Amino acid sequence: MNRRHWTLLFASLALMFWSLTLTAQELIVNRATPHQPISRNSARLCFTMRLLSWENRLPVKVFVFPDNHPTHRQFTKSVLGLFPYQLRQVWDRQIFSGTGRAPVIVATEQEMIEQVAATPGGIGYVESGANHPQIRILEVR
């Protein structure tokens, strides 16, 4: 391998890395929820099932993929700043002491989009982009 090959290899690796960071998971909500971007803390409160209703009084309904789903793992870490096992601990403590609820588990991205679109107050996430008239991508600050 000569120097040009090395440069090319390096450039393509950098491009790959860059495109990986571009496909960060996105938080999606049903259109009926309030418009403002939400803080990371509020997003955490939603997904730990502690924020019960939106500002317009609609109940928060959370949709997630199974614990070992790659999108779930990535979203939990990069958007919420939590580890998947921590979310599981919080949910289990609430479900099995009667002090809270579990999120609804969906299997595919398609199902995720359909459920959030059909549920006023629904919140979930997708790998990248969700094109549906009833869904809005919410910025997490």
Added chain:
Amino acid sequence: MHRLAITLPLILCSLNAYSEESFWDNLQVHGFASQAVIKTSDNRFFGDSPDTSFDFTEIGINASLPVNPQILLAGQLLARRAGDMYDGTPTLDYGLADMTFASSAEQRWGVRLGRIKNSLGIYNETRDVPFTRPGIFLPQVIYYDKVRNLMLSTDGLMFYGESYHDDRGTLSLTLGGGQSVIDDNVAWAFLGNDFGGELEPDGVAGLFRFWYTTPEERLQLGVSGALVSMQFEPGQYSPLSAGTTDLFFWIVSFQYGAEDWTLTAEYAGEPIKWRDYQSPFSPDRDVTAESYYLQGAYRLRPDLQLLLRYEEGYADRNDRDGVQSSAMTGGAIPPFNSFSKIWTAGLRWDIDQHWMVRAEYQRHQGTFILSSKENPDPGQPQADWNLWAVQAVFRF
């Protein structure tokens, strides 16, 4: 009460907005079942463990139903077989109404009413839910299985409040009271026998929990406790009078969770007072029990976890080697009955979202954590003993 009067109409109003979808659509049902096999070198622990015991089974099913976003009804039935201590008769583990008066990105507060699990330490609330425990057995020096019911739950009222701060974390406070749920294991543990009578709750038990969590939930620090009074109701032939036993159980908790490992430590103190039994079997006395443990969990993979723990527990912090209390009984109860020092190593495999299996080894010095109901002859137990156990767990 004033606030309640304002909030209740609001809750009822929001019922309307919520009723567009079917009421029962929001019912959630979860459950679990576990079976363990236990073998000990000596001493009975969860059944006839020296001959291999299968007497540790847990079956639970729960349901929760939000009446609206502010009111949640929830209940769980638990059938638990644990050696001679529990025979598997189903009981109401908890059954409560949770009313949230305020829920926002800044705070949440409300009240729970009914049979409520005591939020003591890190594990008590879900202590009988196998996959929420770090091992097959919780650290016995704090989460005693010989007297679990005393700390398990309360029939009463619990206020809770949480305050969320973006960059500083979460503070939460729980305060409550009610009647603690007591069974005859309590008499065996605190009096050494049931002495032909019954130990019953005397007045209201008080509970508190104060907890701090960093924003990303890496670090948890907390203190929690319970104040319980019991009165002995002697039967016709009981050698004891109507004495009382009062105790204050408090725990300081620490947990730090990184991606691959979690470090947990807890310290518990328990001042106990015995009064007016008027018997050489149970003289008036004040004793403070003390216990602590340090536990590390390491995740080799997300589904594979190693556990290592060391714990120590003392029936009387001023008589750690048990010599004085042994002398009090003229040597009938050996000194090592007053302490336990336990090493635990375990491996857990979460096969899929429904199944989990794990194995555990424990090296024990002392017999403080053993149930005297399971080991009624105080001269019998061995001071140094080993335990092996495996457990299979299903959940949905």
